[in-house]
Amino acid sequence: MGYYVTVEPNVKYFVEDLNPEGKKTILFLHGWPGSHKLFEYQFDQLPKLGYRCIGIDTRGFGDSDKPFRGYDFDRLSDDVRCVVEELGLCDFTLLGHSNGGAIACRYMGRHKGFGVSKLVLVAAAAPSLIKRQNFPYGVDKDFVLNIIENTYKDRPQMLRGFGDMFFYQHISQAFSDWFFQLGLQAAGWATAAIPNTWIREVLFNDLRSICVPTLIVHGIHDMVVPFQLGEIQNQYIKNSRLVPFQFSGHGVFYDEKDKFNEVVTNFIEV
Template sequence: MNYIETKNEEHGNKIKLFYEDYGEGQPVILIHGWPLSHKMWEYQVEKIVDAGFRCISYDRRGFGDSDKPWEGYDYDTLASDLNDVITALGLSDTIIVGFSMGGGEVARFIGKYGTANVSKAALISAVPPFMLKTDNNPDGLEKEVFEGFKKEIRKDRAGFLAGFGDKFYNYDKNKDRVSKDQKHYDWSIACRASSKATLDCVDSFGLTDFREDLKQFDVPTLIVHGDDDEIVPIDIAGKKSKDLVKDNTFEVIKGAPHGLIMTHKKEFKEILLRFLKK
């Protein structure tokens, strides 16, 4: 198994992050969503490698096969982890692709470290620019939404994750596009995550303001969102990111839910590969 050791010791000992690395060519890093792992990218990795790219997917700390420390789930630390992946693997001219919570890592990484080793970025069903409703972000979600997540996770994490999976895919509307077995597979991945990481990341993706980070983007950026996303609504996420990122390509997949990389694999594959090759 492949691991890199982080350099960030702010939250105690260094930790190991699991990653998979396939193909040759320009590197593409895939950053997974909450509460899954690199395994969520299964149907994209093959297409990216076959298109002539080097595809790297890693597990966020606390998830998948990476170490599961008690602390360190804030976005500054997660962006530092991404920087360590890029540095340890000696990457340059990198394309970084973040799904949902992973879009936050993309945003905070660029805001904090810049784009010296990055040539393109992609935000897929991503949480930026700011999920929380505040006086200067009136279209956001009430804090009670995220507190409700944490309450249900503490009460019955497995049960919460099963219900989240239904909403992730808008399952009743997309039964012809995604199987019960896939939902169960996702559930099993999510259940393997650290319960502490699962909880702490709710505050990270729910309460972190990425608006200033997005203003620092100076590379071509792909923004993809489904217009039927019930987890990260397009009106408070994708559409607002489009207005903040200077050089962006904004793609809306009609009828797509949050988990569009599974329900709308064909449409998403075409959009992503077109952007990677452009």
């Protein structure tokens, strides 16, 4: 079931709500530059097991509205709070992949984890995607600057290149084309705005504030968000557990989808 939720005047979020009568709720936050449809292989299976699965499209992406502004982590986490309140969610698992993981961290810090009982960070872009002074982890700043430049120069070609480094396991050409189309759904200005946020913002204090049980899932072959960042998240978050995925890149939810679904559901049920 799909519907829209207003997060601020003239800005609506698309919400995919599967199995609303489910025993436990998982709210999925997708990564850049995709949409909630990236979690197709979770939405195929987890509702069968009795879970309510809610996927939302971040502003600027998928089927949500695409305003020119509002792509900082504060605003994006406020958007999530609006959805949580509108749907009356409580005692739910918040699952964020990549940039969605960064938004989840800011939500936990800024909104004190409102309604969240458990957190799942999947290849999360936190506490800083880029290397900084006194933080020699992550990717070089030039990597992100090139994404921004190529978004403005030739966004389809940029998306093709990004897709090529997203998965570790072999994917078909048809799957690659599908992934590419998800990226094209986004607005160009939103596609560039999120990488600018990666440069401007950090999430160290947000990680320190997390106190709910947290599962950290990270592919050891991740070429987008290096595995070391998962290890650092594990150090910062008190009640956390890191599960390395030996045969996954950035798209861990697809590279090892059966194992991913099992690990996530086992964590929720504990």
